[in-house]
Amino acid sequence: MTASNPLLLEALNLSRFYRLPRRGxxxxxxxxxxxxxxxxxLRDGETLGIVGESGSGKSTLARMLMALExxxxxxVSWMGENISRLSxxxxxxRRHEIQMVFQDPYGSLDPRMRVLDSVAEPLDVARPxxxxxxxxxxVLEILERVGLTAEALRRYPHQFSGGQxxxxxxxxxxxxxxxxxxADEPVSALDVSIQAQILNLLSDLRAEFGLALIFISHDLGxxxxxxxxxxxxxxxxxxxEGESEAVFSAPAHDYTRALLAAMPKLDE
Amino acid sequence: xxxxxxRHPSFVVGxxxxxxxxxxxxxxxxxxxYDPGVMRIMNRLRxxxxxxxLGTDQFGRDVFSMLMVGxxxxxxxxxxxxxxxxxxxxxxxxxxxxxxxSLLDEAIMRACDFTFAFPxxxxxxxxxxxxxxxxxxxxxxxxxxxxxxxxxxxxxxALQVMARDFIRAARAAGRTGFSIxxxxxxxNIAGLIIVQASVQFALAILAEAGLSYLGIGTQPPNPSxxxxxxxxxxxxxxxxLLAIFPGLAIAFSVLGxxxxxxxxxxxxxxxxxER
Numbered sequence: 224m225t226a227s228n229p230l231l232l233e234a235l236n237l238s239r240f241y242r243l244p245r246r247g248x249x250x251x252x253x254x255x256x257x258x259x260x261x262x263x264x265l266r267d268g269e270t271l272g273i274v275g276e277s278g279s280g281k282s283t284l285a286r287m288l289m290a291l292e293x294x295x296x297x298x299v300s301w302m303g304e305n306i307s308r309l310s311x312x313x314x315x316x317r318r319h320e321i322q323m324v325f326q327d328p329y330g331s332l333d334p335r336m337r338v339l340d341s342v343a344e345p346l347d348v349a350r351p352x353x354x355x356x357x358x359x360x361x362v363l364e365i366l367e368r369v370g371l372t373a374e375a376l377r378r379y380p381h382q383f384s385g386g387q388x389x390x391x392x393x394x395x396x397x398x399x400x401x402x403x404x405x406a407d408e409p410v411s412a413l414d415v416s417i418q419a420q421i422l423n424l425l426s427d428l429r430a431e432f433g434l435a436l437i438f439i440s441h442d443l444g445x446x447x448x449x450x451x452x453x454x455x456x457x458x459x460x461x462x463x464e465g466e467s468e469a470v471f472s473a474p475a476h477d478y479t480r481a482l483l484a485a486m487p488k489l490d491e
Numbered sequence: 492x493x494x495x496x497x498r499h500p501s502f503v504v505g506x507x508x509x510x511x512x513x514x515x516x517x518x519x520x521x522x523x524x525y526d527p528g529v530m531r532i533m534n535r536l537r538x539x540x541x542x543x544x545l546g547t548d549q550f551g552r553d554v555f556s557m558l559m560v561g562x563x564x565x566x567x568x569x570x571x572x573x574x575x576x577x578x579x580x581x582x583x584x585x586x587x588x589x590x591x592x593s594l595l596d597e598a599i600m601r602a603c604d605f606t607f608a609f610p611x612x613x614x615x616x617x618x619x620x621x622x623x624x625x626x627x628x629x630x631x632x633x634x635x636x637x638x639x640x641x642x643x644x645x646x647x648x649a650l651q652v653m654a655r656d657f658i659r660a661a662r663a664a665g666r667t668g669f670s671i672x673x674x675x676x677x678x679n680i681a682g683l684i685i686v687q688a689s690v691q692f693a694l695a696i697l698a699e700a701g702l703s704y705l706g707i708g709t710q711p712p713n714p715s716x717x718x719x720x721x722x723x724x725x726x727x728x729x730x731x732l733l734a735i736f737p738g739l740a741i742a743f744s745v746l747g748x749x750x751x752x753x754x755x756x757x758x759x760x761x762x763x764x765e766r
């Protein structure tokens with residue numbers, strides 16, 4: 224369904240290595256291959272799920288896709304432009320097209336900033352000419368869309384619950400109407416009862432805004448619910464990749480099978 | 492927040508002492524019982540009385556009036572010296588934190604270590620020997636030693652803040668170096684800087700008193716608590732109160748600023764913040 228849609232995001236042979244502290248006095252510094260030769264594509268309107276246990280390199284990959292971290296090898300393209308060749312100013316002017324929701328809603332909002340300013344921040348960069356009134360209207364509109372009211376504008380993050388904060392973080396990510404959203408474990412820090420609400424919200428917004436979504440999670444059930452295609456990561460490498468249903472119904476790799484077997488089932 | 496502050500004993504006591512010292516210093520601009528510079532030799536070394544509340548010194552000057560003007564002097568030294576430390580120190584700390592691990596970071600932090608390696612008061616004496624005695628030079632010497640303190644605190648706190656997701660989120664929003672520092676890092680480390688400033692303020696008052704006691708700080712006829720101590724030394728057997736009053740003034744205000752710092756540290760610590 225999406226194979227003919229334009230390519231929005233592409234990563235080619237991405238690698239990121241971390242040098243660890245020396246173990247002994249004379250030993251060489253061991254190298255951790257956080258992300259090892261990973262390639263991926265994301266087309267307009269498509270949802271790509273990335274699964275893997277913690278430490279499998281998912282978040283490092285997300286940061287490189289967002290140009291928050293430099294890859295040691297490989298390249299990332301946004302809308303066909305290689306971002307490593309863009310000037311800092313040009314990169315900045317394209318950031319409104321690709322936004323991110325972080326795992327921990329307690330850490331991803333500045334505790335000293337009112338919700339109004341936090342949510343408006345991407346807009347302030349993209350449209351610095353906006354009047355205070357229009358800016359406030361834009362924030363209010365998106366806040367209402369994620370289920371919050373005007374009351375939230377003047378308040379600080381610590382006055383909200385985890386689920387509400389994640390709604391604020393989503394509002395912030397969507398205020399510039401990006402074409403791509405990278406969600407890095409957006410519900411794993413939340414109570415199970417709240418997880419479903421946030422996932423439904425993301426699913427609704429994806430349809431409403433026509434988002435291409437990269438959804439990162441260690442929870443296969445959630446990825447299966449949201450993703451068209453799935454990539455399974457293990458020790459920084461992609462071990463399996465394919466249409467979501469195909470991967471889940473007939474996993475080809477041992478690691479994927481182990482992950483699926485580890486999923487809790489209701490009938491047991 | 493205000494209710495909680497008022498229930499914090501060291502904050503309240505510290506704040507009251509600090510306000511008393513500041514109030515006295517400000518009042519001395521408009522009113523003192525006597526002109527602290529005028530000598531009345533006939534009235535020398537008087538004990539405390541209704542006319543001279545804290546007595547007179549060896550030249551017949553009113554001790555209470557001198558203490559009042561001395562408070563102003565101590566505050567001036569504290570504000571300017573700590574101000575030098577905060578502005579230059581925090582700026583250097585931000586530059587170092589921004590380029591963490593870079594050559595510039597190393598250079599700034601090693602320069603701070605180098606300054607730390609010298610005993611502060613001895614080096615201030617050395618600096619004053621070169622610059623010449625006087626209150627302005629004393630402020631500069633004390634200010635120089637405040638710079639590395641604030642640079643270190645600011646760098647450490649900034650690095651902690653920079654590791655948090657909201658800084659990544661700001662970068663994802665398109666913010667870059669300077670505006671991230673201004674909008675996200677400084678507001679989040681301001682509490683720590685304020686706490687450090689109140690502690691350094693106490694130390695600056697102590698340092699100025701020490702330098703003036705040695706005769707290389709505030710010069711006559713400007714009253715200074717440290718110089719009053721020095722003057723009183725000669726008459727210690729005859730009029731011990733002359734040494735006790737400025738000594739108490741120094742101890743009292745240093746205590747006040749330290750208590751204020753302790754209280755602020757507790758109040759601004761997010762771990763003790765009620766949700």
